[in-house]
Amino acid sequence: MSYLLSSENFIKMSEFIYRKSGIYLEEEKHFEKLAKFVDDRCKKIGADNFRKYFFKLRFEDKDGTEFQELMNGITVNETYFYREVNQFEVVANYLLPELNRSRPKSAPLRILSAPCSTGEEPYSIVLHILEEGKIVDQRDIEIVGIDIDSTVIDKARKGEFSTRSVHAIPKNVLAQWFRKKGLGYAIVDDLVGAVDFKVANVFDRTEMRKLGKFDIIFSRNMLIYFDDASRKEVAMTFYDMLNPGGYVLLGHAEYMSRIVSVFNAKKIDTTLVYQK
């Protein structure tokens, strides 16, 4: 199969992607995906070679559309409800009650899911808080979900999910908070809007700062796509975005102690959390 993207241009393109998004692509693993994407974009914009496409991407993309297409094309968005469920239980049963006691009474408790992909992670937080039942009566809780990929954010806002995506939700919870829609499920209308979804790049410090301060940040299964320098940068961004005493939770293959040493690691049951 011949592509417009050569091996030499793969390096140029992967350097550009790394610089802008932290995503580290390796030629052996990712060449085909990127090459197919470039062919597809070239066809759509009428470019007959890589140089024209790359010029447009770097110098003529004033509104960021071409970069957004690139991000939407290369990200891995795998997610599902109740993934690594212990973490949601720890948030609802330990961290939120503790923060409810320690944070000023008038302040809402704020939780960030970065990245949230199609919304299953922040909605799993919502469902655990509702199932726990006590905290919601005592505090305003705000949940924000961000992702660099605008197609997943559009999907998240709709609140519609495949059967596979809801497979780990207990039957009674599914019956209470979802209705059948087409071949999958839709979250009940009362919960659409329970999460504030936004397109944002974790490397864009200005955008991240605009989101405000948080008490808990979930960042699961994104840092694995970054190299050490990018992981460090993002970890420090999260540190700055946390209120004192706030927590970060990472994916099961991600360890803060290997990235930065500014957090205190704590084990609650079997779950590792990192406190500012």
Ligand SMILES: C[S@@+](CC[C@H](N)C(=O)[O-])C[C@H]1O[C@@H](n2cnc3c(N)ncnc32)[C@H](O)[C@@H]1O
């Ligand atoms: C595998 S999903 C993880 C979703 C969810 N946290 C989970 O664990 O189920 C990884 C997500 O990271 C997003 N992502 C990658 N680089 C990003 C960046 N620089 N800023 C924000 N999101 C990013 C991708 O678009 C993708 O949706």
